[in-house]
Amino acid sequence: MFDSPYRRVAVAIDGSPASDAAIRLAFTVVCAGGEVAFLHATDRAATIAHYVAPWKSDIGALESMELFERGLFESACKRARALGFASSGHAIEGFTGQAIVNYVRSSGVDAVILGASGDQGIARTKLPSTAEDVLRAAGVPTFIVPSPRFSNKEQLIGRIMVAIDDSEPSARAIERAITLAQWTGAEIQFANVQECDFARRASDRAISTAACEQAARAGVKADAVIVHGSTAEALIAAAELWGADLIVVGTHGRIGRARLRYGSVAEAVVRSATCPVMVVPGGVPAARQEIAASA
Numbered sequence: 001m002f003d004s005p006y007r008r009v010a011v012a013i014d015g016s017p018a019s020d021a022a023i024r025l026a027f028t029v030v031c032a033g034g035e036v037a038f039l040h041a042t043d044r045a046a047t048i049a050h051y052v053a054p055w056k057s058d059i060g061a062l063e064s065m066e067l068f069e070r071g072l073f074e075s076a077c078k079r080a081r082a083l084g085f086a087s088s089g090h091a092i093e094g095f096t097g098q099a100i101v102n103y104v105r106s107s108g109v110d111a112v113i114l115g116a117s118g119d120q121g122i123a124r125t126k127l128p129s130t131a132e133d134v135l136r137a138a139g140v141p142t143f144i145v146p147s148p149r150f151s152n153k154e155q156l157i158g159r160i161m162v163a164i165d166d167s168e169p170s171a172r173a174i175e176r177a178i179t180l181a182q183w184t185g186a187e188i189q190f191a192n193v194q195e196c197d198f199a200r201r202a203s204d205r206a207i208s209t210a211a212c213e214q215a216a217r218a219g220v221k222a223d224a225v226i227v228h229g230s231t232a233e234a235l236i237a238a239a240e241l242w243g244a245d246l247i248v249v250g251t252h253g254r255i256g257r258a259r260l261r262y263g264s265v266a267e268a269v270v271r272s273a274t275c276p277v278m279v280v281p282g283g284v285p286a287a288r289q290e291i292a293a294s295a
Contacts, residue, residue, distance in 0.1 A: 002182040004031035006141075010109040012039045012100055012130075013072050018115030022145045023076055025276060026113050027083055028156045029143070029180065035086040037109060038076045040069050041099040042091070066091075097133025104138045113143040131270065135251075135279055141176060145276045157184045161244040163235050163265070164190045164211050164224075166203070169250025173280045174211050177248040180278075181220045186245070188215055188222040191238050193231045232268030239275060248278045 011026045013019045026036050042065060073089030080087035092099040104112050114131055135142055162177045164170045174190070181188050190211045192204045208224035215222035227234045239247050251266040270277045 002179075004029055004034070004183040005176070005179045006034065006110045007031050008035045008037065008107075008109045009111045009113060010037045010039055010100070010104055010107065011076075011113045012041065012096075012115070013076055014040065014115075015068070015072055016115060018145060020115070021276075022113045022115035022143070023079065025143060025145050025156060027080070027085065028184065029111065029113075030085060031183070033084065033086075035088070036076075036080050037103075037107065038073055038087065038089045039100055039103060040072055040089070040091055041094065041096040042069070043094060097130040098137075100130070100134050101137045104134070104140060109140060111141045111143065112138050113145060116144050116146050132267075135267070135270065135281075139281060141281070142279045143276055144270050144279070146274060157186050157245045159242060159244045160186050160188045160246045160248060161235070161239045161242060162188060162190050162211070162248045163231075163250070163269075164192050164207055166207055167250065169280065169282045171250075172282070173248050173250035174214060176278070176280050178215050178218050178220055180246075180248075181215070181222075182218055186220075188220055189238075189242055189244070190215075190222060190224040191235055192224065192226045193234045194226060194228050231265045232272065235265075235269060236273050239273065244275055246276050246278060247273055248280065250280045251282060 006029050009026050009030050011022050013023065023036075023038075030036055069091055073091075077087040077089060090103060092103050094102070100112065100114075112134060114134060116131060131144055135144075157180070160177050160181055162173055164174060177188055180186070190208055192208050194204060204226055208226065212222045212224050225238060227238045229237070235247065235249075247269060249266045249269055266277075266279050270279065
């Protein structure tokens with residue numbers, strides 16, 4: 001049988017609907033018997049300085065925050081145990097995005113999952129610093145989950161759209177999408193976006209054909225489309241038209257402050273997509289199990 005390449009995932013939680021959606025996605029992508037690490041990041045020093053030190057008050061605000069945090073961990077871990085997953089809760093200190101990055105880098109997790117507030121994904125005018133920092137620096141596949149339009153669906157990932165071109169990040173995205181499709185039983189649609197260079201049509205068809213053949217060898221149903229327009233906008237439009245449950249994009253890992261080509265496309269997709277987005281950074285290892293047509 002196929003297994004998920006994600007044996008241990010980290011999920012940032014805060015009690016919001018988007019956080020709940022992130023937890024549900026974690027239970028979908030983690031392997032059988034895998035582990036989910038629940039993270040709650042707070043700046044306790046800032047809380048003490050703001051609520052306690054200036055007025056010499058009691059520490060009720062800090063105690064309330066810690067009680068809320070314990071409740072988050074107990075609820076999430078109970079859900080994990082009911083599904084047969086190992087779990088743990090981690091109160092991490094500091095500025096949220098960097099705190100999550102520090103944990104991910106030191107813990108050896110295979111992926112990180114973040115919920116994004118808002119009815120239409122992350123705020124369309126600016127990528128929040130938490131998501132930006134994690135995407136830019138975590139170094140592992142990162143799932144960004146908007147408020148759950150899919151909350152009542154039995155199969156959270158049934159259709160995966162993958163942005164492809166002839167780059168190394170695209171190759172990694174294809175590998176990761178295929179292994180995830182093997183685990184979830186999803187079908188894939190590869191999307192090659194042409195902004196204006198129609199002369200590339202033949203090479204784009206070759207790239208699409210190769211991706212579909214790779215999926216077929218792994219026993220995954222796949223087809224491909226060539227779409228036209230601004231890359232991120234065209235990709236999101238195609239995903240919405242097809243009814244994708246997940247968009248997968250590769251990046252060189254220079255999202256956010258260093259906005260270079262593929263990174264800027266990934267950032268724009270994350271900012272605007274209404275379905276979850278999986279960002280595969282450049283240099284991330286191939287999935288642990290070899291893609292194969294049969295077990």
